Amino acid sequence: MNRILITGASGGLGTALAREYAAPGRTLLLWGRDRDRLESVAATSRAAGAVVAIRSLDLTDVAAAIAAIEADDAAGTIDLAIFAAGLGDIRAPGAHVEDAGQVARLGIVNFVAPAALASAIAARMARRGRGQVVLVGSAAAFHALPFASGYAGSKAGLARFADALRIGARGHGVSVTLVSPGFIDTAAAHATPGPKPFSLSPAQAAARIAAAAAQGRAHVVMRWPFAGLRWFDRLLPRSLRDRLLRALTPPGH
């Protein structure tokens, strides 16, 4: 596992992933928007012995992002691609539904861009008969959160995409892992109101992701109570489930 791409490397989880993988003999391709934060993550990774290249780009320009991943892979084959970039948001206080523009952005950053990039790199990996793809979704994908329909919907789309890609790519030496975190203790998580039970530190989450990728696991839910909640949601009668989900809405939203 020598050449590793991490999107969202300027964020809380992405920074921890860079730290997890930075080692002599490794090349890290760190993507994000905030160049200063990317430079700082790059400096720490270089201090740990890795060779690092950063790329500042906005994933809402999907065509440019596809061209970038193809260029990065042509410059030296990517062994592991981790798509950790993502946007979180909830309905504005007092609004009945989420803002249409924000729902569009969530769809592009959380679903369209990672799915298109994973397709682009998986096609190249399949041609050489080896490679690993990791897509970071969310446990929110398991639930019809009325205050975060854009987020839950975009992550649900990503989950279904990851499963389908995994089945299609498996016979060509490419593993696809979906990661569904509940809560990770990052600044982004703090920006959302409400309690964050069973939270993982970014370092814990990164270590679990690295282990899941190394084992070629299909799906990892972290922590385990969120896997239980997924089944609870599926088994409850709809009217009761709807009432419970409405009750989870943060006050004022």
Ligand SMILES: NC(=O)c1ccc[n+]([C@@H]2O[C@H](COP(=O)([O-])OP(=O)(O)OC[C@H]3O[C@@H](n4cnc5c(N)ncnc54)[C@H](OP(=O)(O)O)[C@@H]3O)[C@@H](O)[C@H]2O)c1
């Ligand atoms: N934290 C949690 O509790 C939690 C729970 C479940 C799932 N997740 C998922 O885990 C992943 C990482 O979350 P996090 O907590 O580390 O969030 P974060 O700190 O906000 O990091 C998000 C990353 O995504 C990048 N990003 C956002 N919009 C982008 C865009 N338009 N173009 C390019 N890059 C963009 C950010 O880049 P810049 O900062 O440079 O703009 C940043 O590097 C996300 O996919 C998130 O949905 C997190």
